[in-house]
Amino acid sequence: MKRLLLTTGLCLATSSFTANAATLNFQLLTWNDASATTELPSAVGRKPSAAMPTAGDWLVFTANDALLAAGNNPAGAVSHNLVDITGAGGPGFNLAPSLSGSLTLHLESASGSNWTVTVSALAYSGQANAMQAMNEFLVTPDSPATTNAAFNVDGAGNAGQWTASASNDWAISFALDFYLASTADGDPSPTDIDATFNDKSQTGFLFPVNQLTTNGLSGVNLDDPLGFHTNNFKTYLLDQIKPRLPANATYLLITQMGKTQPGYVELGLPITLNTLVGNTTIAYTTQTLAAAPTLLSLQVVNGQALLRFTGNEGQTFALQRSANLTDWETISSPVLAYPEAGIVEWTDPQRTNDQQFYRVLAVTP
Helix, strand or coil: CCCCEEECCEECCCCCCCCCECCCCCCCCECHHHHHHHCCCCCCCCCCCCCCCCCCCCCCCCCCCCCCCHHHHHCCCEEEEEEEECCCHHHHHCCEEEEEEEEEEEEEECCCCCEEEEEEEEEEEEEECCCCEEEECCCCCCCCHCCCHHCCCCCCCCCCCCCEEEHCCCEEEEEEEEEEEEEECCCCCCCCEEEEEEEEEEEEEEEEECCHHHHHHHCCCCEEEECCCCHHHHHHHHHHHHCCCCCCCEEEEEEEEEHHHHHEEECCCCCCCCCEEEEEEECCCCCCCCCCEEEEEEEEECCCCCCCCCCCCCEEEEEEEEECCCCCCCCCCCCCCEEEECCEEEEEECCCCCEEEEEEEEECC
16 A cells, blocks of 8 residues: 655655556455365356346355255356357256456556556366366467467457446446367367457456445445346345455456357357357455555644545545654544545644654555
8 A cells, every 4th residue: 555654843745656557466256165165056057048048147155046066166166157058958058167267457547536457367267067177268469369360359458447436336347358268179278279259348346345345335336237146236245255255355356248159169169159158257356556645735723733635535545643653553533524526634633743744545546
């Protein structure tokens, strides 16, 4: 977390650096304990099928999920690809590979709460059952997948935008070029290109984990974008996702891709060009994106310090004071004012000493 440092003695501040770009590494959420393979249900068998494309529920940990054999979800995953093999004979021929793995997002501040998003890395391990894997990888312009025109994927794009505010529902969307590497053809190599997808839209939200409370979600529309969940999605987040996040998680990313046909499929695979593939990914990071507030002014009014710094409503700040630059006290529940857009004010209720130091840490973007 970046910070600014102020002293009332000389009314000086250290030079303040404002971070306007960051690269965050996300891990797909899994239930990594001994009971994951036996107690965690998979979406297999409880999702819309080729015959029923709009009915049912594609998320795990819900009341209508069935407990299946351990091999159906060996990683204890909560993210899934959703594969409807159109015309193959009904839901028994369909798959819902559980996903574990990671993705990397590069974020750059554009204006206000708007950020540009670039997906710079993605590698998912997909497990359809104990015997069959269907892994997913990012395609970039220099990837082998772009050297063959038959693959119908250029690796360009992998970008979008994020509105980092509760008033905009923390919405994120980006296009994605990716390929599937299945073991169904007997080749387990991650470079084995079995199906490709070009410029496929991923929509959802990216928001601070400290907002994952009843109050934090109040007034924010965080329903799953494509309706894969049939009940109250906020309740699902609070009851099923939040308890499974690590204590140091900082941001939660949830995106979905509607069912779409691949641009290329290798002959001989169970899936074809008519197969529909969708997904839900649920991932977290332990890194921070918080930028340093910029000092605007520091005044002493009636013996009390009045700080003005850049920031917005909806952000979370930690305010600290010290008399010696060694021992810092964090102010409990500081009362913040917002005299105008982009400016935050705080008045120290404690009268200052001859020399008092302050620092402000941005906790959320």
